[in-house]
Amino acid sequence: MPKRLRLTDEGKTYAERGLPELNLVKVLKQGSIPMSQARELVDSLDIALQWGKKRNWIRIDGGVIRLISSPDVVPEQEALIKVLKGETIDEEVAKILMQRNLIEVESSFVEELKHLEGQTITKLTPELMSTGLWRGVKLRPYDVRILGKKVHPSKRQPFDYFLSELRQKLVELGFVEMKGPTIETEFWNYDALYQPQGHPARDWLSTFYLKGTGLGDLPSISKNVKRAHEHGVSGSTGWNYRWDPMRARRLMPRAQGTALSARTLAKGPLIPGKYFAIARCYRPDVIDAFHGIEFVQVEGIVVDSSLTFRNLLGILEMFAREIAKAKEIKFIPDYYPFTEPSVQMSAKHPAMGWIEFGGAGIFREELTKPLNVDVPVIAWGLGVDRLAMFKLGIEDIRDLFSRDLDWMRTKTVV
Amino acid sequence: MPSLEVSIRDMERLIGRTLTPDDLRRLVAVAKCDVDSVMGDSVKLEAKDTNRPDLWSSEGIAREIRFRLKKSGFLSYRASKTKVEVIVDKSVKNVRPFTACAVVTNLHLDEAALSQMIQLQEKVASNYGGGRRDIAIGVYDLDKMRPPINYTTVDPDGIRFVPLDFEEELTPREILEKHPKGKEFGHLLAGATRYPIFIDSAGEVMSIPPIINSNFSGKVTGNTQNAFIECSGFHFDRLSVALNVISTALTERGAKIGAVRVRYPDRVIVTPDFRPGRANVDLAHFRRISDLALSSSKACALLRMSGYKVVHRKKDRVEVLYPAYRHDIMHERDLMEDMLISYGYDKIRPQPLKLPTVGISSRIEKFSSLLCELMIGLGFQQVMSYTLTNRANLFDKMKLKDEPVIELENPVSSSWSVFRNWMLPCIIDFLSSNAHVDYPQNVFEIGDVIVPDKTKETRTIDRRKLACAKASAEVGYQDMASVLDAFLGSLGCQYELKAGSHPSFIEGRVADIVLDGAKLGVLGEISPEILEAWSIEIPVSAFEIDVTSLCDVLPLENLD
Numbered sequence: 001m002p003k004r005l006r007l008t009d010e011g012k013t014y015a016e017r018g019l020p021e022l023n024l025v026k027v028l029k030q031g032s033i034p035m036s037q038a039r040e041l042v043d044s045l046d047i048a049l050q051w052g053k054k055r056n057w058i059r060i061d062g063g064v065i066r067l068i069s070s071p072d073v074v075p076e077q078e079a080l081i082k083v084l085k086g087e088t089i090d091e092e093v094a095k096i097l098m099q100r101n102l103i104e105v106e107s108s109f110v111e112e113l114k115h116l117e118g119q120t121i122t123k124l125t126p127e128l129m130s131t132g133l134w135r136g137v138k139l140r141p142y143d144v145r146i147l148g149k150k151v152h153p154s155k156r157q158p159f160d161y162f163l164s165e166l167r168q169k170l171v172e173l174g175f176v177e178m179k180g181p182t183i184e185t186e187f188w189n190y191d192a193l194y195q196p197q198g199h200p201a202r203d204w205l206s207t208f209y210l211k212g213t214g215l216g217d218l219p220s221i222s223k224n225v226k227r228a229h230e231h232g233v234s235g236s237t238g239w240n241y242r243w244d245p246m247r248a249r250r251l252m253p254r255a256q257g258t259a260l261s262a263r264t265l266a267k268g269p270l271i272p273g274k275y276f277a278i279a280r281c282y283r284p285d286v287i288d289a290f291h292g293i294e295f296v297q298v299e300g301i302v303v304d305s306s307l308t309f310r311n312l313l314g315i316l317e318m319f320a321r322e323i324a325k326a327k328e329i330k331f332i333p334d335y336y337p338f339t340e341p342s343v344q345m346s347a348k349h350p351a352m353g354w355i356e357f358g359g360a361g362i363f364r365e366e367l368t369k370p371l372n373v374d375v376p377v378i379a380w381g382l383g384v385d386r387l388a389m390f391k392l393g394i395e396d397i398r399d400l401f402s403r404d405l406d407w408m409r410t411k412t413v414v
Numbered sequence: 415m416p417s418l419e420v421s422i423r424d425m426e427r428l429i430g431r432t433l434t435p436d437d438l439r440r441l442v443a444v445a446k447c448d449v450d451s452v453m454g455d456s457v458k459l460e461a462k463d464t465n466r467p468d469l470w471s472s473e474g475i476a477r478e479i480r481f482r483l484k485k486s487g488f489l490s491y492r493a494s495k496t497k498v499e500v501i502v503d504k505s506v507k508n509v510r511p512f513t514a515c516a517v518v519t520n521l522h523l524d525e526a527a528l529s530q531m532i533q534l535q536e537k538v539a540s541n542y543g544g545g546r547r548d549i550a551i552g553v554y555d556l557d558k559m560r561p562p563i564n565y566t567t568v569d570p571d572g573i574r575f576v577p578l579d580f581e582e583e584l585t586p587r588e589i590l591e592k593h594p595k596g597k598e599f600g601h602l603l604a605g606a607t608r609y610p611i612f613i614d615s616a617g618e619v620m621s622i623p624p625i626i627n628s629n630f631s632g633k634v635t636g637n638t639q640n641a642f643i644e645c646s647g648f649h650f651d652r653l654s655v656a657l658n659v660i661s662t663a664l665t666e667r668g669a670k671i672g673a674v675r676v677r678y679p680d681r682v683i684v685t686p687d688f689r690p691g692r693a694n695v696d697l698a699h700f701r702r703i704s705d706l707a708l709s710s711s712k713a714c715a716l717l718r719m720s721g722y723k724v725v726h727r728k729k730d731r732v733e734v735l736y737p738a739y740r741h742d743i744m745h746e747r748d749l750m751e752d753m754l755i756s757y758g759y760d761k762i763r764p765q766p767l768k769l770p771t772v773g774i775s776s777r778i779e780k781f782s783s784l785l786c787e788l789m790i791g792l793g794f795q796q797v798m799s800y801t802l803t804n805r806a807n808l809f810d811k812m813k814l815k816d817e818p819v820i821e822l823e824n825p826v827s828s829s830w831s832v833f834r835n836w837m838l839p840c841i842i843d844f845l846s847s848n849a850h851v852d853y854p855q856n857v858f859e860i861g862d863v864i865v866p867d868k869t870k871e872t873r874t875i876d877r878r879k880l881a882c883a884k885a886s887a888e889v890g891y892q893d894m895a896s897v898l899d900a901f902l903g904s905l906g907c908q909y910e911l912k913a914g915s916h917p918s919f920i921e922g923r924v925a926d927i928v929l930d931g932a933k934l935g936v937l938g939e940i941s942p943e944i945l946e947a948w949s950i951e952i953p954v955s956a957f958e959i960d961v962t963s964l965c966d967v968l969p970l971e972n973l974d
Contacts, residue, residue: 150852152795152852154789154790154793154794154795154796154856155790155795155796156786156790156796157795157796157797157798157859159798160786160796160798164779164783167775167779168775170773171773171774171775172773173773174769174770174771174772174773175771175773176771176772176773176774177774177775177776177779178776179776179778179779181870181871181872181874181875181876182801182833182862182864182874182876183820183833183864183872183873183874184872185871185872198544198548199464200464200541200542200544201464203544203545204824208822208823208824208825209822209823209824210820210821210822210823211821211822211823212821213820213866213873213874214868214873215873216871216872216873217871217872232744232745234745235694235745235746236744236745237743237744237745238744239744240651241649251872251873251874253820253822253833270771272769272770272771273771274767274769274771274773280801280862282802284824284826285826286826287826287827287830293802293826293827293830294800294801294802294830302767302769304769306769308702308703308704308705308765309703309704309705309706309754309762310704310705310706310762310763310764310765311705311765311766311767313759313762313763313764313765314764314765314766314767315767316764317764317766318766318767330760331759331760331762332443332448332759333443333444333446333751333755333759334446334462335446335462335463335464335465335466337464337465340745340747340748340750340751341747341750341751341754341755342751343759344462362703362747364745364747365745365747366744366745376703401798401799401800402797402798403797403799403843403844403847403848404847404848405795405797405844405847405848405851405855405857406848406851406852408795408797409795
């Protein structure tokens with residue numbers, strides 16, 4: 001059985017602050033000092049003098065301490081640190097340190113453990129390991145079915161995780177993420193999307209409005225938008241009414257992610273360019289298991305001179321395959337105020353069956369021209385709520401923003 | 415999106431063939447309708463095109479389907495001459511200036527026809543007519559009226575008549591107070607000193623638009639053979655569209671339409687105006703956008719199949735007429751969509767995109783996801799809340815004075831009436847909802863808060879915040895300080911904690927988190943008064959930091 005050494009209190013002090021004789025040498029390196037001052041400068045001066053002389057490092061001349069030689073390595077000092085760390089040290093050095101009463105053998109500790117020899121014990125301890133006494137004991141078998149204290153994992157919020165996976169997927173498919181303000185002007189939310197100011201979606205029942213925020217700013221392209229609404233652009237008749245800039249300046253919480261697409265187009269998109277947004281949107285609605293007033297829209301645009309209606313279907317097909325894992329899809333006519341032609345896609349999810357999964361269309365020229373975009377722009381949106389609810393195993397849309405900690409703790413991650 | 419109810423048998427009759435539920439589902443798609451549910455003979459539909467009121471009844475849907483089945487079908491309409499006149503008094507100018515009217519003869523209204531007529535009238539007035547504000551529609555039994563008809567105004571207390579489905583006579587003012595329709599639509603006459611009224615030459619009141627018809631001539635039943643229709647409102651063009659939609663729908667069942675002379679003080683207008691519209695389409699443009707290699711004659715066939723009449727073609731330039739019930743055509747794209755629908759979306763092969771683009775997620779999202787990972791590593795469960803909340807949660811229950819926040823003018827519920835301007839209340843609210851769940855609870859949320867800022871384009875700014883809390887019997891200020899230290903340490907932040915003061919935290923146990931001389935957030939032990947307000951019976955320590963500023967000050971090149 002190997003001896004286990006440990007530092008005495010004095011040994012511990014020297015391990016941390018240095019041996020007194022070394023500290024004395026350090027001071028003397030600055031110059032000789034009189035005995036009368038030495039006591040102030042060096043702790044444990046008597047020990048320092050005793051061992052300094054013994055090592056032939058110092059000499060006392062007429063009450064002045066002088067340095068004769070200074071040591072390169074001091075094995076005792078290194079050994080103290082090793083013992084502190086629990087490492088083994090040279091036998092000879094150990095003897096000296098033992099003499100100086102700086103280290104001792106942990107005999108009591110070994111004795112304490114010795115009585116365990118041959119017994120069956122419950123807990124394997126670090127002491128049993130370091131002394132090697134574990135060789136002499138038996139460890140009691142456990143009932144392997146019994147658990148310890150309940151452990152709760154910390155995880156991503158399930159819906160946020162779903163959305164971040166979706167974000168990753170869209171990035172992999174070559175889409176650039178768009179961000180924009182939660183509070184929008186009606187201009188970006190509706191007017192720039194060629195939704196007329198009298199459109200039913202813009203009324204009190206379908207759009208949230210704000211109290212006391214004043215009016216927002218209009219960009220300079222708003223004059224193009226005004227013309228598109230009033231008289232039409234690129235061969236269109238327009239909506240034929242008087243466009244009110246004050247109405248366009250009104251502020252509202254974003255009601256559709258398409259507002260971000262309008263901003264991207266007005267800023268001058270990359271061509272070819274593919275963009276997406278995962279946007280919180282807000283609309284008045286009944287609040288129940290199927291409807292919320294705050295929800296997430298996933299949508300975006302593709303911009304290129306080569307785009308066609310068949311590409312529009314191609315994009316939706318790609319989303320169906322990559323995101324809903326659908327093998328079968330159906331396209332049916334649809335209507336959005338800002339796209340023409342417009343398509344709705346149903347996808348056959350392997351487990352959920354047919355779901356309305358997405359919609360898309362080619363932005364009307366009355367929308368793109370005023371924003372100074374002269375190439376076709378495909379706008380697409382994905383209905384991810386139902387897919388997310390299915391993946392999360394929930395039936396109430398409000399649980400996407402679950403307040404149930406127990407559910408999140410116990411919810412499986414696959 | 416208007417939701418409609420139609421009868422399968424009625425649709426079969428109108429289309430001229432039998433329909434299985436599957437046929438129906440497939441065919442109504444050409445009229446941009448979705449089948450919501452089928453109950454016996456009754457089908458609930460959702461009409462998706464909010465700009466085509468002509469597709470909001472079984473007549474219009476059947477007409478659209480018939481075109482596709484027959485491969486053509488331009489309909490031109492004619493209103494025969496009648497002696498019916500409407501005299502418009504100049505006083506209506508201030509309340510409801512315009513009307514457009516028609517006579518309908520040879521009506522045969524069975525149950526389905528009657529319910530479709532009423533449904534169409536309601537949907538057009540509510541979804542296309544701004545909830546009767548822009549367009550109100552009245553249908554009357556012509557045989558109970560004596561023309562000419564006066565469209566004029568009346569003192570709210572100046573006349574009495576029995577409103578529809580009532581037995582007693584009421585004044586217009588009393589109707590607004592007592593009749594269900596008066597209560598529903600009375601606000602449309604708010605402030606008017608005189609109300610608009612249709613009244614015939616015998617002095618019988620026909621209606622007070624946009625509120626209610628009379629129970630005498632304003633009641634249409636299965637026995638009604640001849641009818642009078644009026645649309646009233648503010649934009650003559652829109653009234654004209656509404657009138658055309660309703661009267662042409664009735665012709666689908668064999669009714670004949672008669673013209674009405676509407677005498678305004680300064681001119682006479684004969685309504686309805688059934689002149690078709692004109693539009694042009696460039697077939698080369700169609701081929702380019704559709705990516706379908708169709709000959710010009712095939713493309714013209716698609717136009718005919720969509721209800722257009724090709725009147726002129728020179729190479730790829732085609733001029734068409736479209737029927738009077740349509741008003742949605744603004745641009746050649748509108749025609750192109752109809753052509754594609756006629757071609758059949760299911761017959762068009764998708765073409766995969768082949769555009770060389772590089773995907774990038776936004777910096778703030780990348781950074782947030784990094785922070786998310788750190789917090790989970792530190793043992794915190796992520797949660798996610800609505801950004802909408804209420805003043806009580808944000809301020810009262812956090813012992814804060816009211817602060818300027820973004821507030822909804824028309825909230826659905828007072829619980830979700832303002833946008834959060836800080837995050838911690840959402841976390842405390844979460845803990846409060848889980849007071850019965852195993853402790854310790856360590857939770858965090860990363861998300862946006864919205865703060866007023868007059869200098870910004872939208873007078874607001876979104877800030878991303880991170881809030882986290884530890885709730886447990888043992889937890890104290892220092893435990894959370896250690897979490898913060900590990901968190902900011904991992905980001906390489908040299909931050910300082912300075913004794914702070916914040917009403918939500920225990921005095922002397924709250925610190926401002928300072929980074930580069932600017933306040934990054936707050937850290938502390940939540941005051942027991944606040945925990946009590948939220949019914950939390952265990953100590954909670956928490957911090958909230960501004961992720962947007964972190965993202966701005968940290969060298970995040972590695973994120974890009």
